[in-house]
Amino acid sequence: MNFLWNALILINIYALLCLGNNLTVGYAGLLNLATAASFAIGSYTTALIMTRLGMGLPMAIGGAILVSLVLALVIGSATLRYRRTSFALASLAFQVLVLAVIRNTEVFGGTLGIKGIPRPAWIGTGSGSLLAFWLLTAVILVAVILGYLGLRRSPWALALQASRDDELAAVSVGKNVPWIRVEAFLVSSVIIAVAGGLFASYIQYIDPTSFGVDESILLLLALVCGGTCNTRGPVLGAVFVIALPEWLRFLDVSAPYAANIRSIVFGILVILLMRYRPQGLAGRYALD
Amino acid sequence: MSQLLLNAVAQGSLYYLYALALALALFPLRIFHAALGGIVAVGGYTVVLLANRAGWPIPFAFPVAVAAATAVGIAIERLVYRPLHIRRSSTLAVAISSFAAYLVLVNIVAGLFSSQQAVVEGERTSVAIGGLFVTSPQLLTIAAATAVFLAVLVSLQTRYGQAVKAMEDSPELLRACGWNTMTIRTICILTSSALGGLAGCLAAWDTGIEPGMGMSGLLSALVIVVVVGAGSYKGLLPVAVLLALLQQVVSYQVSPRWESAVSFVVLTGFLVFKPNGLFSPHKRVEELV
Numbered sequence: 001m002n003f004l005w006n007a008l009i010l011i012n013i014y015a016l017l018c019l020g021n022n023l024t025v026g027y028a029g030l031l032n033l034a035t036a037a038s039f040a041i042g043s044y045t046t047a048l049i050m051t052r053l054g055m056g057l058p059m060a061i062g063g064a065i066l067v068s069l070v071l072a073l074v075i076g077s078a079t080l081r082y083r084r085t086s087f088a089l090a091s092l093a094f095q096v097l098v099l100a101v102i103r104n105t106e107v108f109g110g111t112l113g114i115k116g117i118p119r120p121a122w123i124g125t126g127s128g129s130l131l132a133f134w135l136l137t138a139v140i141l142v143a144v145i146l147g148y149l150g151l152r153r154s155p156w157a158l159a160l161q162a163s164r165d166d167e168l169a170a171v172s173v174g175k176n177v178p179w180i181r182v183e184a185f186l187v188s189s190v191i192i193a194v195a196g197g198l199f200a201s202y203i204q205y206i207d208p209t210s211f212g213v214d215e216s217i218l219l220l221l222a223l224v225c226g227g228t229c230n231t232r233g234p235v236l237g238a239v240f241v242i243a244l245p246e247w248l249r250f251l252d253v254s255a256p257y258a259a260n261i262r263s264i265v266f267g268i269l270v271i272l273l274m275r276y277r278p279q280g281l282a283g284r285y286a287l288d
Numbered sequence: 289m290s291q292l293l294l295n296a297v298a299q300g301s302l303y304y305l306y307a308l309a310l311a312l313a314l315f316p317l318r319i320f321h322a323a324l325g326g327i328v329a330v331g332g333y334t335v336v337l338l339a340n341r342a343g344w345p346i347p348f349a350f351p352v353a354v355a356a357a358t359a360v361g362i363a364i365e366r367l368v369y370r371p372l373h374i375r376r377s378s379t380l381a382v383a384i385s386s387f388a389a390y391l392v393l394v395n396i397v398a399g400l401f402s403s404q405q406a407v408v409e410g411e412r413t414s415v416a417i418g419g420l421f422v423t424s425p426q427l428l429t430i431a432a433a434t435a436v437f438l439a440v441l442v443s444l445q446t447r448y449g450q451a452v453k454a455m456e457d458s459p460e461l462l463r464a465c466g467w468n469t470m471t472i473r474t475i476c477i478l479t480s481s482a483l484g485g486l487a488g489c490l491a492a493w494d495t496g497i498e499p500g501m502g503m504s505g506l507l508s509a510l511v512i513v514v515v516v517g518a519g520s521y522k523g524l525l526p527v528a529v530l531l532a533l534l535q536q537v538v539s540y541q542v543s544p545r546w547e548s549a550v551s552f553v554v555l556t557g558f559l560v561f562k563p564n565g566l567f568s569p570h571k572r573v574e575e576l577v
Contacts, residue, residue: 031320090556097552217322217387221391266388270384288381
């Protein structure tokens with residue numbers, strides 16, 4: 001049973017990641033390669049606040065949101081002034097820099113990472129604790145999904161999609177396109193940071209290997225695979241990215257090979273999808 | 289100090305090969321060629337396989353590995369890029385497919401060889417020139433980069449070189465002039481993959497290779513291409529050497545751990561303050577993608 005709860009909790013966390021990324025990749029059409037970096041910022045800030053300052057999870061996640069907001073504001077406002085593809089390069093630079101800082105700084109534990117991150121006290125340690133943690137992630141996931149549904153036809157979301165489809169037209173009707181993109185990046189970073197906080201508290205031990213460039217690429221592909229610009233697509237992508245290696249384990253594939261096979265399957269799937277079904281499995285917007 | 293310079297020249301030569309391989313896909317074809325990282329790994333691991341397990345001597349193993357990398361590159365062009373090109377897909381879709389192809393290649397390599405570092409076995413001779421030490425892989429890297437640089441200078445003057453330059457501005461006009469743009473695509477990808485494979489071989493022989501190494505090479509290449517600016521092939525070599533020098537100095541003065549970070553500080557600086565790059569006053573690299 002624990003095995004199942006583990007997968008379900010991770011699916012919720014990854015669904016948050018994909019939903020966050022959906023805002024930049026799907027709605028804004030920005031190639032965001034810093035997903036794992038934002039994830040790391042959320043995880044490490046939460047871990048540090050909980051282990052060093054001894055505060056609870058809500059405070060820690062609040063701190064993570066603040067830190068990620070500030071960093072995203074700096075990166076976003078510096079690079080989104082120009083055409084949106086400069087953002088792809090900038091996000092990649094951001095990803096590598098964040099990882100280098102984490103790996104080489106004493107505070108972040110270097111390559112050893114941070115151990116002993118506590119779970120919230122009220123979740124307990126008994127047999128029901130995994131259920132409680134799943135409920136916590138599920139509540140946050142539902143809140144984010146409701147937020148998305150509320151945003152769907154809002155002027156802001158429509159302007160964001162207009163900036164993606166026809167930047168010139170959006171500018172001509174008075175939309176501040178660079179700033180809308182910065183806002184999208186900010187909201188997306190916050191959602192991803194929350195997922196990072198939950199991840200750190202759930203896994204209890206984080207190290208830099210979970211936050212590399214390859215993780216960013218995998219998250220991007222998971223989102224594209226599920227589909228963008230609605231809530232079904234990203235959630236489906238998250239289910240895939242977690243369920244596939246678990247399912248492979250039933251076929252007696254050892255864990256390192258399962259990770260390799262997952263990436264290969266995802267890669268081939270995305271190549272085929274881009275060619276034959278660019279909106280992904282359940283997406284609304286075709287990245288065509 | 290001069291030893292530092294020499295190491296920087298060797299490292300910069302390797303970066304130049306990566307950067308040129310990337311530029312040949314990015315400038316004329318507008319492909320954000322992330323799969324190149326996988327092609328580099330294929331080249332490097334083929335050399336490791338041939339030299340360590342089959343016992344081939346280096347002069348025989350290198351051409352075969354380059355050929356293997358080139359074949360993989362052509363396969364990616366045919367199976368991944370060209371269908372999207374024919375459908376007129378956006379560059380975003382092409383870039384995502386390229387990342388997908390990278391993930392497939394790297395994980396195949398990692399699955400076959402494990403993700404441990406692999407080095408080509410065998411002796412490396414060290415030559416002393418006026419008190420400076422240079423190893424045979426370094427010497428070969430510098431020689432290869434010099435040869436490639438000269439070849440680029442010459443081929444830019446030929447009809448094909450001009451056609452590749454023209455692809456950047458207007459593939460339609462090139463077609464109207466009677467060129468088959470598909471042939472030019474194949475030429476660019478072929479050259480790019482061969483260079484990537486060669487870089488992988490040299491890296492595997494010099495310092496060893498791991499599956500993710502292609503990506504870090506690609507990232508350095510990206511920095512160089514942005515610093516140089518769109519459409520300039522000649523500026524790549526000096527900038528590559530300068531970047532390597534900067535990394536060596538940081539590694540020597542501060543700590544080797546910050547070696548990779550420094551190039552991204554440079555990248556961020558250029559994206560914010562000089563997005564056109566050094567050698568291209570009219571176009572920004574990002575406008576291509």
